[in-house]
Amino acid sequence: MKKLFFILSFLLCQCSFAQKTLPILKSNAKTIKIREGKSEIHEQHPIAKANPDVYVPKPFTKTQEITYISDIDSITFKVEMNKIVDFLIVQNGKDTIKTQINTNRNQVISYPKYAYTKNKSAKHDTIPFSIGEDSRIYLKGSINNSDTLTFLFDTGASGMVISTPLIDKKVKVKLDGSFLNVGSDGVERVPTSSQNKLTINGLTWNQVPLLAIDFGDSPFDAVLGWVAFQNKVLKINYETKKMIVYDSLPPISGDFRKVDFRLIDGIPYIKCKMIVNNTEYEEWFDFDSGSDGSLSISKEYFTKHNLAGKLNKLGESGWIGTADINIVTDVLLLRRLKIADFELYNIQLSVPQKDPDTPDRLGNIGNLILKRFTTIIDFRNNCMYLNPNNLMYSRMD
Structure with a gap:
């Protein structure tokens, strides 16, 4: 089964607001309503210090009307894809907020500096974890000095997330914005919080931005994305149940194999080979420790390579992602999978009966497979080192 998979894109918008007259929206309230098209309305909390405050609408074809509605005014723009619209929001007749509608889907992705500080001196930092019944990695920590929370460590997430029902009940979080979250099942605008303190096993991250998403009855309170360890080297050892962070x-022993990875939409991907009837199908797969599944590919890829009828069907399954859309998948038997020069056998391969409305059409490799390797991830040089552990040939269910 597939779980949440989101991309938190912090767009670099170096735009010139000077030397030109811009449209103005007047407001006496802190909250602005935004309408996409004729009916869909979201709320935005403009942030002056964002410079500019960026709104990214859902993908559309040709043109789309975007309307900003305040308590005293409104303004409508007819926007095109891959374009930028700049304007100003003037609050209470004095505070000017530089604002932007950005539909550029090819914008370069960057991230805030998720640098942590240590509470003690050490050559490297160690974080203990547990492996859940769903084969995923769980950590203990806190947000804004809260009581202990359970974190899902998710290499398939380029940001950090808190479960919405916990806010103001178990965790104090100030929601001061919103963002278009792109999930594995679709897109959804979610609230955001710009300044938070994260603490995990003696390590502290300050000024951490968070998304707020309702995880329902999931066994975790928050998600820790890979960006917490950007510019670091991370070793994940499933035998000792420890993550070690190096500068x-x-x-590295000769038992490890080097695997290059690339960031696609801010998520690490590695190349794997599916072997079907002695034919190799090589593709980039999302290296997703936050997934409780094994392997999945898109319906588009499945059809393009004429794989129908070549794999035995085991059954069907379903999952719901962050956009709360139910995705039904066919579960097929893949006899062989090659990662570097390691081979795994009898893999459950999931293929959606219909692809969700997301830009990703590549594959996903979940922690049901990843847990079988001791992994060293060098986020500085975009490469990994894999070595089979004692779980390598354990059951795949």
């Missing part, structure tokens, strides 16, 4: 690459 530079440690000595």
